[in-house]
Amino acid sequence: MRRNKAAIFGLAIMAIFLGLAIFAPVIAPYSPDEISSAGASPPSWQHLFGTDDLGRDVLSRSLYGARISLSVGAVAVVIALLLGTLAGAVAGYYGGWVDGSIMRAVDVMFAFPSIFLILAIQAMLTPNIYNVMFVIGLTSWMGVARLVRGEFLRIRQLQYVEAARAIGCGDLRIIFRHMLPNAQGPIIVAATLGMAGAILTESALSFLGMGVQPPMSSWGNMLMDSQAYMRDAPWMSIIPGLLIMVTVLSLYFIGEGVRETLSPKERHAGS
Amino acid sequence: MLEVRNLSVNYYVDEGTVNAVAGVTFNLKEGEILGILGESGSGKSTLGFALLRLVDRPGEIVSGEIILNGLDILLMPERELRRVRGAQIAMVFQDPFTALNPVLTIGEQIMEPIVLHQGVKRGEARAKAAEALRAVKIDPARIDDYPHQFSGGMRQRVVIAMALACRPKILIADEPTTALDVTIQAEILALLREIKNQFNLSIIYITHNFGIIRQLCDRVVVMHRGAIVEEGKTHLVFDQPKEPYTKKLVDCLRELG
Numbered sequence: 001m002r003r004n005k006a007a008i009f010g011l012a013i014m015a016i017f018l019g020l021a022i023f024a025p026v027i028a029p030y031s032p033d034e035i036s037s038a039g040a041s042p043p044s045w046q047h048l049f050g051t052d053d054l055g056r057d058v059l060s061r062s063l064y065g066a067r068i069s070l071s072v073g074a075v076a077v078v079i080a081l082l083l084g085t086l087a088g089a090v091a092g093y094y095g096g097w098v099d100g101s102i103m104r105a106v107d108v109m110f111a112f113p114s115i116f117l118i119l120a121i122q123a124m125l126t127p128n129i130y131n132v133m134f135v136i137g138l139t140s141w142m143g144v145a146r147l148v149r150g151e152f153l154r155i156r157q158l159q160y161v162e163a164a165r166a167i168g169c170g171d172l173r174i175i176f177r178h179m180l181p182n183a184q185g186p187i188i189v190a191a192t193l194g195m196a197g198a199i200l201t202e203s204a205l206s207f208l209g210m211g212v213q214p215p216m217s218s219w220g221n222m223l224m225d226s227q228a229y230m231r232d233a234p235w236m237s238i239i240p241g242l243l244i245m246v247t248v249l250s251l252y253f254i255g256e257g258v259r260e261t262l263s264p265k266e267r268h269a270g271s
Numbered sequence: 272m273l274e275v276r277n278l279s280v281n282y283y284v285d286e287g288t289v290n291a292v293a294g295v296t297f298n299l300k301e302g303e304i305l306g307i308l309g310e311s312g313s314g315k316s317t318l319g320f321a322l323l324r325l326v327d328r329p330g331e332i333v334s335g336e337i338i339l340n341g342l343d344i345l346l347m348p349e350r351e352l353r354r355v356r357g358a359q360i361a362m363v364f365q366d367p368f369t370a371l372n373p374v375l376t377i378g379e380q381i382m383e384p385i386v387l388h389q390g391v392k393r394g395e396a397r398a399k400a401a402e403a404l405r406a407v408k409i410d411p412a413r414i415d416d417y418p419h420q421f422s423g424g425m426r427q428r429v430v431i432a433m434a435l436a437c438r439p440k441i442l443i444a445d446e447p448t449t450a451l452d453v454t455i456q457a458e459i460l461a462l463l464r465e466i467k468n469q470f471n472l473s474i475i476y477i478t479h480n481f482g483i484i485r486q487l488c489d490r491v492v493v494m495h496r497g498a499i500v501e502e503g504k505t506h507l508v509f510d511q512p513k514e515p516y517t518k519k520l521v522d523c524l525r526e527l528g
């Protein structure tokens with residue numbers, strides 16, 4: 001119950017952030033690149049969140065940054081979900097050597113600390129927003145694959161799968177129509193947690209200068225820009241830091257809430 | 272109608288090879304209810320699955336023939352096999368609580384074999400699904416309900432409706448009443464008898480319960496450790512069992528009253 005309240009809170013925060021991101025051009029008091037004050041100035045009525053070292057409005061840059069950070073997170077997680085679900089479903093459904101080789105690949109990918117893998121790939125590509133999305137997606141599908149495989153191994157034992165085969169369904173129909181919808185709960189949980197992870201990774205990448213490139217703003221590269229001004233202009237780091245933290249926590253709350261609501265029902269349907 | 276010759280199925284498990292079905296030969300005659308009787312673990316379910324080539328890892332059908340309309344099911348290409356499953360031979364399962372997909376309505380599930388095999392439009396498939404529901408005495412108004420809205424006995428009726436949807440000639444029922452309580456069990460048995468006549472079915476009824484075999488089946492084959500030890504008209508097998516194993520089963524039943 002308490003988890004559910006947290007989840008609704010998280011959902012509300014995410015809805016608000018999404019709205020702010022979508023309507024950024026309407027809401028933002030300044031253009032994100034506009035130099036509207038001489039150097040860093042603290043929060044004031046003209047600049048609610050202050051301005052950065054170049055005199056750009058932090059509120060406006062945060063709103064536009066939300067668009068970038070949230071869409072990087074969303075696209076990366078969609079890529080990870082597609083890859084992970086496909087790999088996990090095929091592994092869990094077919095088993096045997098198919099399962100063995102897919103899971104071996106997962107283990108190998110997991111063995112590399114993903115940030116190094118991402119940095120290595122990013123070093124070879126031009127660091128633009130699309131590459132950031134793809135690279136994060138391509139390096140974060142393994143958890144989803146393991147999860148979906150586990151679900152498929154469990155669901156495969158249930159009689160309705162046997163029943164589907166007995167009425168003449170083919171493999172694809174069984175996988176996509178009969179099994180996947182029954183695995184959707186854990187996949188939704190993985191999606192919310194994965195999006196939180198992707199937003200953090202984008203921040204880390206941008207912080208290292210390998211992510212979203214200026215003048216485009218993301219919460220991560222705003223944080224990077226603030227490094228040198230931590231003491232003199234703390235609002236420059238506090239604002240994007242808080243935004244990242246609140247977003248990640250909200251997504252975690254949503255994920256945990258979904259997990260909680262699903263588990264009793266799943267036990268009911270699964271035994 | 273269906274001829275099974277020398278069918279063998281193995282499971283390859285860590286402890287070695289389990290010969291779950293060991294050279295089974297029998298036939299199913301048109302219009303009869305054939306009982307397959309045997310204690311738990313004697314290979315009945317494996318046999319039932321093997322008839323539709325549904326045996327799955329770690330099991331494997333190692334030899335035999337299953338002749339339907341002159342064709343060997345074991346030699347059919349996958350596509351052809353899928354046209355037999357659900358259309359000519361259908362199955363009813365033991366556990367009505369997991370035999371239905373919880374995320375699909377019962378209507379969608381009954382329509383599925385119709386859409387798969389008859390390629391009809393959704394509207395027509397839906398009408399046929401409603402008809403199948405009527406045949407198993409479920410109010411067709413409930414066609415859009417989900418499985419969890421039904422009791423165990425009602426769910427088993429839905430499973431039977433799904434099996435009947437394409438008007439198969441043969442129905443394999445693997446302990447369809449074992450998970451249900453006694454009154455519901457009697458209802459399902461009565462329903463099976465009724466649909467058998469109505470749809471001109473031949474039924475293979477798998478159970479460990481000699482009592483049910485006596486009520487329902489014309490003939491019975493008795494399985495023990497994967498092999499058929501005795502076969503014959505139900506009343507003959509029951510009155511004068513030849514094999515000691517069958518005698519034991521009969522004595523058991525007599526003791527229970």
Ligand SMILES: Nc1ncnc2c1ncn2[C@@H]1O[C@H](COP(=O)(O)OP(=O)(O)O)[C@@H](O)[C@H]1O
Nearest residue numbers: 282284289291310311312313314315316317318
């Ligand atoms: N999936 C399986 N893996 C390994 N062994 C199995 C499997 N299914 C059945 N068996 C074995 O095959 C034998 C026959 O089982 P089964 O066909 O389920 O018998 P019944 O339906 O008569 O109870 C048993 O010894 C059982 O342990």
Ligand SMILES: [Mg+2]
Nearest residue numbers: 315316317446
């Ligand atoms: Mg069985």
